[in-house]
Amino acid sequence: MTVLGLFADRSAAAASSSKPEIAIVGRGFSGIMMAIALMKSMRGSFHLTMYDPHPSISGGQAFSAAQRCEILNSRVRDLSVAAGQPDDFNDWLCANDEFRTAVPAAIPGFRQIFVPKGIFSDYVHQRFSEALARRSDITVRFSHEQVTGLRKLASGRFSLVRDGGHDACDIVILATGFGVHPRDLEVSDEERPLMRTRRLVDPRHAVLLGSGIRVVDQLFQMRDNGYAGKVTLVSRHGFLPQAHTQLAAAPSFPVDPMPQGLRRIVRFVRQACAEAEAKGQSWQSAMNGLRRRARSLWQSLSAQEKRQFNRHLRAIYDSHRNRLPAAVHARLQQELAEGRTVLRRGRAGRRLPEGIMVRWAGQHAEELLRADQVIECRCSAPDLGTPLLRSLFAGGLAEPDELELGIAVSPTGEVLSPCARTPNLFAIGPLGLGSLPDIDLVPEIVTQTYAAARLIATGKRLALKAG
Structure with a gap:
């Protein structure tokens, strides 16, 4: 039985009207992580409702669309969901007999390795289940x-x-994240049977849109499933992800004050990377710093x-982080050197039955x-035109950030x-990317959720005492 099935019935009967009502909109990673942080940070009882049209707890756009074999681009040491316990994920892996058998070379620890997304998703869901099981005083509804x-x-x-x-609720947490835009790739119902037949009979050329982590995942998923045709990566800027070092690169960056102005900052960063390499470190160390x-x-x-x-x-910047x-x-x-995959800079347009403009x-x-298959692999900013966000703007509850990449938020996620x-309105994760660089990454999301949960816990206690 799923986590959703186990706990969907713990609800209303035991409810007390004095308990605060908390709503989390989104059940992807940001939403699940926020729920974990709340259950660990709030001492008092509360009602929690998690909204998402997806019928199960999915792990979000990044994980729900991913194959279990796809590798995360962060090391185990950076993926703990437990505050103050950086080795929690490593300890969970060490206790997993199946994983220990599959990856014996890393025993006794796995801190430096990269693991499949499916493994991390299992870990997150188990920690969510455990946190919920320990809080019999709260009620949860999906x-x-x-x-x-x-x-x-x-x-x-x-x-x-x-x-x-x-x-009606006292606190609302938006954790809707962001994902790919499928609308540019829509084809008519009449075209679909023809496309399926052509792909099976003569899969000569596939086009993948994007050049980030997702496009690499998709490429190797296709290769591992036996696809031997040509692949073209179409990217507006044409920057593919760079490589991690074999072992984690310790952050290193000059302590000198940063200059003012974008051009001077760029020169300063380039110089810092060059100096790190001259000292026998790596540019990755400078970027981590x-x-x-x-x-x-x-x-x-x-x-x-x-x-x-x-x-x-x-x-x-994204290709280096x-x-x-x-x-x-x-x-x-190697794939690029052999010519089986090519990277081309361009703007993708209309999707046609015979390919893409x-x-x-x-x-x-x-x-x-011309292509037998076109697959969307681009990430995109949140759609500020959704009814939910339009209602926030119309009611004066929120405003877009300066670049309209999402909504304006504080470091703790306050809208x-x-x-x-x-008051009492938060946006967690990628919705705040225009205000907080890197808030789309797991370690930053984990840090933000606990900061928001502590703020909520403190604020609610004060409110109850005042009442």
């Missing part, structure tokens, strides 16, 4: 309805609009410089790239309105 709106009531509570009606200062750097930039970074430098395990990177380089870099007109922070 709703499969889509949340379409949110408004603040005169009482200070929220009215959450869902497909089947309204729910830079990430510790990324948020303060981001906040020091003007709105114009942030737009310039997003337009010209973000793809380069979202790195591949060394073995996977070597396999990718692409405007290649340096050209003004689109041309047809920022045009005037101030909106």
Whole structure:
């Protein structure tokens, strides 16, 4: 039985109206992690409702669409979901007899290795189940309805609009994350049978859209499943993920004050990478050190410089921060060197039965790239036009960040309105990417969820005492 089935019935009967009502919108990794943090941080009882139209706890866009064999790009040492216990995931793996047998070379510890997404998903779900099992004082409900709106009531509570009606709650946590946009790849029902037949009979050429971690996962999934045809990677900027070092690179970065201005900062970072390599370290060490200062750097930039970074430098930065395990990177380089896979810069356009329209870099007109298969592998910013986010903006509860990559948030996930922070409204994970660089990565999400949970726990205790 799934986690959802085990705990869906623990609910309303034992409820007490004095308990705070907390709503988490989203049951992907950010939502599950937020629930774990709440259950560990809040001493008092509460009601928790988790909303997501997906019928089960999925692990989010990054994991639900992934094969269990796909490798995470973060080491085990960085993936603990337990606050103050950095070795929790490693300890969980060490206690897993099946995993210990499959990976004997890493025994007695697995801190430096990279593991499949399915293994990490199992770990997260087990920790969620354990945290819930220990909190018999709370009630949990799972709703499969889509949340379409949110408004603040005169009482200070929220009215959450869902497909089947309204729910009142004290605290709302948005954990909807972000994912791929399938709409550009839609084909008509009449075309689908023809496409399926053509792929099975003559799978000569596949096009993958994107150049990040997901496109590499998809490429090797296809190869491992026996696909031997040509693959074209179509990417707007054309930067593939760089490699991790064999062993974890300790953060190293100059202690000198950072210069002002985007151009000077870029030169400073390049120099720091060069100096690290000259000292026998690696540019990865410098990038790991830079990430510790990324948020303060981001906040020091003007709105114009942030737009310039997003337009010209973000793809380069992402290719260096979202790195591949060394073995996977070597396999990718071999794939490209042999010519079985090619990387081309261009903007993907309309999807046609015979392929996809692409405007290649340096050209003004689109041309047809013929393909038997086109697969979307790009990540995208949250859609600010969804009914839920539109309701937040219309009600003055939130505002887009400066780049409109998501909504404006504080480091602890508090949603920022045009005037101030909106009390008891949080946005966790990638929704805040425009405000907080790297908040789409697992370690940063874990840190943020516990910070938000502590804030909620402290605030609610004060509110109850005052009442």
